[in-house]
Amino acid sequence: MLPQPVLIIGTYNADGTPNAMNAAWGGQWDAREIVISMGAHATTDNLNACGEFTLAFATQETMVASDFVGIVSAKNCPNKIQKTGWTAIKSDNVHAPVFADFPLTMECRIIRKIDESPEGYYIVAEIVNILVDENYLTPDGQPDVDQMHLITYNPISHTYMSLGYPLAQAFSIGKQLK
Numbered sequence: 001m002l003p004q005p006v007l008i009i010g011t012y013n014a015d016g017t018p019n020a021m022n023a024a025w026g027g028q029w030d031a032r033e034i035v036i037s038m039g040a041h042a043t044t045d046n047l048n049a050c051g052e053f054t055l056a057f058a059t060q061e062t063m064v065a066s067d068f069v070g071i072v073s074a075k076n077c078p079n080k081i082q083k084t085g086w087t088a089i090k091s092d093n094v095h096a097p098v099f100a101d102f103p104l105t106m107e108c109r110i111i112r113k114i115d116e117s118p119e120g121y122y123i124v125a126e127i128v129n130i131l132v133d134e135n136y137l138t139p140d141g142q143p144d145v146d147q148m149h150l151i152t153y154n155p156i157s158h159t160y161m162s163l164g165y166p167l168a169q170a171f172s173i174g175k176q177l178k
């Protein structure tokens, strides 16, 4: 699939310290549910202990550290989150850290695991709540995605790309051919 999202999964390690990992193999499952293909990681252990997590959308500003959390495991790097420079705050709605450096974060709870094995599983999770930094709201209170500098993952060139700018209104622009 092209493009893929750059999602940062936030969980707590067994010792209570925050952890984060990068996930590009994910997307929408249903109106209020998301799906992620999970391998066997420290994050997977954390999710087995508690099925709650946060999901932040990576930005140009958080890109370097977002890649870092995707190539280094908390299993080998106890100060992983310290190295990102991110600020971890306890979520109000789920047992997971919210990283304040991201404009848009979803608080999620696993409702189903598919094809569970020692290598991992597919997570289906409900979106419990969505947090948006007040600086990234439109005047009518909607998330202002255009201002967030979100990045996507290109699985062909293995590069991060910027999301771009709006072109036209969906469910509308095509009406001119009706």
Ligand SMILES: Cc1cc2nc3c(=O)[nH]c(=O)nc-3n(C[C@H](O)[C@H](O)[C@H](O)COP(=O)(O)O)c2cc1C
Pocket: 019, 020, 021, 022, 023, 024, 025, 026, 037, 038, 039, 040, 041, 042, 043, 044, 067, 069, 070, 071, 072, 073, 074, 075, 120, 153
């Ligand atoms: C661009 C990118 C995308 C990734 N996508 C996924 C993914 O969708 N699922 C997955 O299990 N791991 C994915 N990874 C790998 C994990 O993020 C990586 O193994 C991480 O170090 C796990 O951290 P942890 O062991 O501290 O949980 C991705 C890594 C990168 C760099």
